[in-house]
Amino acid sequence: MFYGLDDIKSTIYIPCFMKIRIASLHNGTNYITEESSSGELGIEDESLKGQIKITGEIENQEKMLDVRLKVSLTGHFQCDKCAIEYEDIIDADLRCLVLFEDAESVEKAETEGLIYIGRNGIEADLTQEITDCLYCAMPIRKLCEPGCKGLCHKCGADLNNDNCECSLGAENQEM
Ligand SMILES: [Zn+2]
Numbered sequence: 001m002f003y004g005l006d007d008i009k010s011t012i013y014i015p016c017f018m019k020i021r022i023a024s025l026h027n028g029t030n031y032i033t034e035e036s037s038s039g040e041l042g043i044e045d046e047s048l049k050g051q052i053k054i055t056g057e058i059e060n061q062e063k064m065l066d067v068r069l070k071v072s073l074t075g076h077f078q079c080d081k082c083a084i085e086y087e088d089i090i091d092a093d094l095r096c097l098v099l100f101e102d103a104e105s106v107e108k109a110e111t112e113g114l115i116y117i118g119r120n121g122i123e124a125d126l127t128q129e130i131t132d133c134l135y136c137a138m139p140i141r142k143l144c145e146p147g148c149k150g151l152c153h154k155c156g157a158d159l160n161n162d163n164c165e166c167s168l169g170a171e172n173q174e175m
C-alpha cells in the first residue's frame with residue numbers, strides 16, 4: 001500500500017499490538033494504521049480468525065486520548081439457512097476515551113468506552129475494546145446472501161441451486 005508523504009510523517013507505528021504508548025503519540029491528531037491477527041488479540045472464536053485491520057485517529061489532548069478507530073476483519077460464517085460456509089467483512093467502529101486519571105469508583109472504572117490509566121499511565125491497552133467491538137459487530141442472523149432460499153425441509157436440496165420436486169407444491173415456502 002502506498003501512503004502519501006504527509007501520511008508517512010504522521011502515521012504512528014504501534015509496536016505492541018494493541019497497546020498504545022502514550023510517549024509515542026504527538027499532540028493533536030495521530031493517524032493509526034495497524035494490521036495484525038486475531039490470534040495476537042487472543043480471539044479464539046473460529047469465525048473471527050484472520051487478519052485484523054485497524055485504521056483511524058487518536059487525538060492526543062491534554063488530559064485524555066480520544067480514540068476513533070475502524071476495525072475490520074474477514075469473518076468466516078456458516079449460513080443459518082443453507083449451511084454453506086461463506087466469508088463476510090466485519091466493519092466495526094471503535095470509539096473510546098483514555099483518561100489520564102484514576103477512576104473514582106468501580107462503576108466509573110467499568111464504564112463502557114472509558115479507560116482510566118492514571119495520571120502517570122505510560123500505555124493504554126485497547127485489546128479488550130477491539131475484541132468487544134468485533135464481537136458486537138458479528139451478524140446475529142448469518143446469511144450467505146440476504147435472499148438465501150435455504151434448504152428444502154423435505155428433501156434437503158439447496159434451493160439456491162436446485163429446484164427440487166417438493167418445491168412444486170405450495171407447502172415448501174420459506175420456513
Ligand atoms: Zn445461505
Ligand SMILES: [Zn+2]
Nearest residue numbers: 152155164166
Ligand atoms: Zn425438496
